[in-house]
Amino acid sequence: MRLSNDVIITSLFIFALAGFLGLEVIRRVPKLLHTPLMALTNALSAISLVGSTLILGEAETTYAKIMGFIAVIAATINVVGGFLITDKMLKMFKKREPAKPTVEAGK
Amino acid sequence: MRLSNDVIITSLFIFALAGFLGLEVIRRVPKLLHTPLMALTNALSAISLVGSTLILGEAETTYAKIMGFIAVIAATINVVGGFLITDKMLKMFKKREPAKPTVEAGK
């Protein structure tokens, strides 16, 4: 499916707008959250899972099937792992609250 | 030229992204500059000049010509006026600097 010029231009438009938007929102993430941010974007970068799924789903040739299969596995690992890590990290961020019993034990 | 569904989706994508981007950048305009901002966006809203120009340029029927003609005039007024006003306003914003002679006169 040869891409029409218009489709290409469209893609560029969307890329430019999304990039600009990304710049604006990410610049404002505080240092405190940079590691979670890395983890999150890492998970999002697995979006190629959409592509992999289609490749695998539509695959006729064995080649395509194998490649698609591996791709889906890999992408899934990335997204699942990525989100779990981010979630785990953020669960830990708390505002000041009464010291924990575990802590009292230290005394 | 009936729009293909894909073109419509594309338009929605671009609209959504641009809107989000607008939200992010405009939220950060300080009160100090709200009036110039109004003037600027007013000028930008004259972008329909692009549309008017095409209508007028491609017009065959007299109807179209008349409408296009008026449209181009109106849009041009809007954009020229809008930018001039904004420019004029912003020229006035200055950081602290040595008091002006005109001011000394006041003493």
Next chain:
Amino acid sequence: MRDNLIQLAYLVAAIGFALSLKWMSSAPTARRGIFAGEAAFALAIVATLFSDSITGQGYALIAAAMLIGAAIGVPMGLKVPMTAMPQRIALSHAFGALAAGLVGIAHYYLQRANLGKFEMAVLGFEIILGCLVFTGSLMAAGKLQEWLPQRPITFKGQNYVNFALLGAAIVLVVLLVFDPSRTALIPPIIALSLAFGVFLIVPIGGADMPTVIALLNSYAGISAAALGIVLSNKLLIVAGALDGMSGLILALIMCRAMNRSFRNVMFGAFGQLQATSADEGGEVGNVRSASFDEAAEILKASRSVVIVPGYGMAVAQAQHKVRELADALEAEGVDVRYAIHPVAGRMPGHMNVLLAEANVPYDKLLDMDEINSEFPQVDAVLVLGANDVVNPAARHNKTSPIYGMPILNVDQAACVMVIKRSMRPGFAGIENELFYDPKTLMVFGDAKHVVGELTTEVTGQRDAISI
């Protein structure tokens, strides 16, 4: 090929627009922002002119129309006084909306043979918006210019009439969607939308116009975006979306700063003098007024003075005189600052623009939040044609229409001097107990005149001494 280049030019222009708005986020970069916007706009137009569908005669017509437009627009842009800003913006808006509406209509007539349902729906929406913004903006400009009565014009069942108008227009559009060939429906749609625009604005008080203008701006943006969808022109979509957002946000900010809802602004018919106003806010007492030299003495005697400008300064165009007074006082070693309330005046940032025009450096203009905590340390506050924004009723009088609106706590300063022409109320049309506060001195007269007098008093006396 050439078409691709045009599209790329549009892409660059779109980014340029976004950048120009981004650069408006700080005074030092704002100029750059304007240039970006202008450059992007120019690029877009030039690119459009290259599209090969334009006929030879077309070019001639375009050139002619643009020249006429410029001939009208340039003087409009250059001659306008800073105080007439709001109505000028409204007017220029009307023209933009007119253009958008006409393009939509023309597009319908040219394409009606092959319009898709969705396309027709968007087109109809666009035409309605264009028309109502056109008349709406004209009304707004008229009210601000006081060609029309400032106060809201209301009659019973008004809102029903409005919704009836809008509803009818929408119904007709729906009919068009099902059969775009029903050309006869277009004129009534236009008529209804134009009428709606008028009736929508008439019942809104003149002082609410800025909010209205911001809203109309946002509508204009959305209609431009709709046009972009119909013409599948991505630049129009982007610019429209940016505009729509900007207008919306500004309107929201204004409403919040006035502690009022959209509904209240649009349908509240705000700004009629309340009959009750006189006997509001219990502690109405007798008023102490001061002569010019008394006032000047107090100002000179104080270490720190805060000037609170309001709509009155705009009306009197007193900003230059104010700057002179401030300079004179600083020459006396008095520390002078300005406290700017977010909705002082009649536009967001109204006071900032006026004072900037008078060469007041913008780092001396303090936001409400910055200054409010400091008033107790201030010796003298000069309230210059401001009223609602310093009305303590907003803090404690639950019955007051401005109750809950954050205000400048000038009553915490050692001494307050209020310059206005009379005891008449301001935009909100309510009494201001501040004027009856024992520590308040009223200095009656036109702001420009009074401030001028004060300046001569201050300087004059200094010369006397320095002899």
Next chain:
Amino acid sequence: MRDNLIQLAYLVAAIGFALSLKWMSSAPTARRGIFAGEAAFALAIVATLFSDSITGQGYALIAAAMLIGAAIGVPMGLKVPMTAMPQRIALSHAFGALAAGLVGIAHYYLQRANLGKFEMAVLGFEIILGCLVFTGSLMAAGKLQEWLPQRPITFKGQNYVNFALLGAAIVLVVLLVFDPSRTALIPPIIALSLAFGVFLIVPIGGADMPTVIALLNSYAGISAAALGIVLSNKLLIVAGALDGMSGLILALIMCRAMNRSFRNVMFGAFGQLQATSADEGGEVGNVRSASFDEAAEILKASRSVVIVPGYGMAVAQAQHKVRELADALEAEGVDVRYAIHPVAGRMPGHMNVLLAEANVPYDKLLDMDEINSEFPQVDAVLVLGANDVVNPAARHNKTSPIYGMPILNVDQAACVMVIKRSMRPGFAGIENELFYDPKTLMVFGDAKHVVGELTTEVTGQRDAISI
């Protein structure tokens, strides 16, 4: 019809991604951000599964593959200790890149008959990026996990080799652009890119890996966007662009905080022990070291203590013990705060995550800019496995490799205690004159152990008194 719904779902998902990043801008909303991201991702996948081009067998394969992926991914996500975060992210990256690369390759084989020039160019670019990010991330993970030597592995003319590899790959892609049917060119392109990924990372010191990971993240994003362009899938484009930006910005922030350029990070082979280091920074003298109870005494005696955690705390996994020490001290009425240097540890925000894991409320973690002015009022600073980030050489020693990097001015506090295992240098491989400062006390030992001892000293003694 169905396809439109899928496209709309993609639109919603795209906005969801943007929102999730937006909500990362403050700790309270961050969780919501994650949920938005997860929901958007789920929506995107479900929508994709509805596309009617997927065959019955396809569904079976997809299900199988996803299950396997989840079976591997879940434990990876749950089991990872906080200290292994960087390498874990790198690893997970490698998988993502692998997927992206494979999709690109598969797309080529399926579509090679009818690929446009532009399409082919983008596709080639995408394949190169995917492959190099794959091996690059693996190398990074290896170095961080210390399966590979941390220190940069360098040989003469290395950069030439690298550029040769990349150049060759690009040339082959260009050939493909002119004739996409040259299938034979794909394997070499892949091989070259994979090799390039390896050689690109090998010469980079282990401690620069976080910067590298951020960069690779940005590449991964760009390749996803490229894939989106080729498949003309708008969601991929948006997500890719967002990622690309994020990675780029993080990498820039890190470089700036280390006061180094991209070039220096990528090709500087930073982090080899400098031979000269020993005789650097003149005032090398003899070192005062303190016993645990001395140190504990000082801490208890002080009104305000600032803890400066560094990479050592991560290595020793001492964060929980630190929290206990802090609590014990606070029980003694000591005011304890944490000073977080932007590049303390080996990841941006590394220390914040570790301390958050130990339930330290994040409003006790102060940025460098917040705390630096306050050190003169601090009685005791506890430098915990930090080194470069408190090295005064950065302020005055022009010859030092970290000269110009903003540091925590702990040497302005009344007393500095440094907990580390030896006199060995940190990541930058340079001497730290702070350790020779007369007001500095070294407390040698593994951070976890030492802090534990200090806690018992502090608490133990209190019990003694309270008897």
